[in-house]
Amino acid sequence: MVTRVVLPYGAGKPRRWIAPRRWRPPAASDRGPTGTFVVARRLATGGHGPEDVMFDASGAAVTGTGDGRLLRLGPAGSHTVVADTGGRPLGVQPCPDGSVLVCDHDRGLLRVAADGTVEVLVDTVDGSPLTFASNVVQGRDGTIWFTTSTTRWDLEHHLGDMFEHTSTGRLIRRDVDGAVTTLLRDLKFANGLVLAPEGSHLLFAETAGYRISRYWPDGRVEPFVENLPGFPDNMSLGSDGLLWVAIAAPATRCSTASCPCRASCASWPGTCPRRCGPRRPRSRGSWPSRSTAASSTTCAPPTAPTASSHPSPNTPAPSSPAASPPPTSPSSTSRPPGS
Numbered sequence: 001m002v003t004r005v006v007l008p009y010g011a012g013k014p015r016r017w018i019a020p021r022r023w024r025p026p027a028a029s030d031r032g033p034t035g036t037f038v039v040a041r042r043l044a045t046g047g048h049g050p051e052d053v054m055f056d057a058s059g060a061a062v063t064g065t066g067d068g069r070l071l072r073l074g075p076a077g078s079h080t081v082v083a084d085t086g087g088r089p090l091g092v093q094p095c096p097d098g099s100v101l102v103c104d105h106d107r108g109l110l111r112v113a114a115d116g117t118v119e120v121l122v123d124t125v126d127g128s129p130l131t132f133a134s135n136v137v138q139g140r141d142g143t144i145w146f147t148t149s150t151t152r153w154d155l156e157h158h159l160g161d162m163f164e165h166t167s168t169g170r171l172i173r174r175d176v177d178g179a180v181t182t183l184l185r186d187l188k189f190a191n192g193l194v195l196a197p198e199g200s201h202l203l204f205a206e207t208a209g210y211r212i213s214r215y216w217p218d219g220r221v222e223p224f225v226e227n228l229p230g231f232p233d234n235m236s237l238g239s240d241g242l243l244w245v246a247i248a249a250p251a252t253r254c255s256t257a258s259c260p261c262r263a264s265c266a267s268w269p270g271t272c273p274r275r276c277g278p279r280r281p282r283s284r285g286s287w288p289s290r291s292t293a294a295s296s297t298t299c300a301p302p303t304a305p306t307a308s309s310h311p312s313p314n315t316p317a318p319s320s321p322a323a324s325p326p327p328t329s330p331s332s333t334s335r336p337p338g339s
Contacts, residue, residue, distance in 0.1 A: 021165045030229030043073045052234045056094035064089025083116040091135035103133035105155050135193040144174040147190035162208050192235030205232035
């Protein structure tokens with residue numbers, strides 16, 4: 001097993017080795033795209049790297065860009081800079097009072113008021129600085145849940161976590177009184193997060209685990225959908241009752257098994273040959289670069305839920321195929337009202 005080693009890399013830059021953990025991924029179960037992906041309209045952000053996109057009560061799209069700006073994009077093409085977080089905004093959650101909760105990679109969990117004032121809600125978790133906060137939701141009583149993807153890698157080098165499979169993602173709760181509790185650890189790059197309409201449970205995505213799981217308030221975790229054909233990223237619950245999941249990239253050889261070019265990839269993910277890493281489809285629609293939706297009935301709480309323990313990082317995921325999405329489009333209400 002390769003341990004962490006720092007070697008000279010480029011002009012004064014360190015070259016970090018990774019410490020991969022062996023694991024057995026589920027068998028591939030990609031049934032292909034349900035249709036050609038067509039971009040109906042592009043909304044200009046004036047920046048690079050918009051990450052999570054959510055809709056507020058006015059119908060404006062809220063997102064953050066790589067330069068630290070939090071934006072509101074109106075249906076008619078208006079473009080408003082709400083604030084500069086001073087970091088790198090990732091997940092966003094518009095709130096009923098006009099504020100926006102922001103998972104900022106550099107600064108932690110933030111609340112941006114309607115006037116642009118930025119307040120840090122959480123910057124320390126378990127005695128360490130909070131980094132790589134990913135996605136966030138809020139309940140009607142003000143309770144906040146959010147995910148952190150990894151404690152070992154930053155956004156620029158996030159592929160290191162994909163190759164290592166060390167599973168350091170977390171699900172965290174912030175109570176109304178400010179108390180912070182880590183609910184789940186050892187998640188495989190925790191990412192998208194959705195609160196059920198009635199607030200009974202959470203759905204969270206594990207990007208490096210190709211799965212989405214259900215978290216109950218009593219701490220139980222059970223599978224929601226597993227063995228996705230790629231890496232689940234941000235998620236939204238539409239008014240159509242469907243869970244919409246952005247698939248960041250298809251599963252590939254290097255990401256699902258021991259890399260055939262192990263000596264190279266073990267030293268730094270960026271040295272892995274392009275043929276092994278995530279790649280875009282050769283032609284539009286050749287790979288399902290659309291959201292994967294699951295029926296709204298599966299998002300509702302089961303009538304008789306059974307206890308289930310969360311699988312350990314080394315436990316292979318069951319090979320149950322994901323449901324194919326119907327050919328519908330997500331509504332402008334991306335998360336349940338009041339959450």
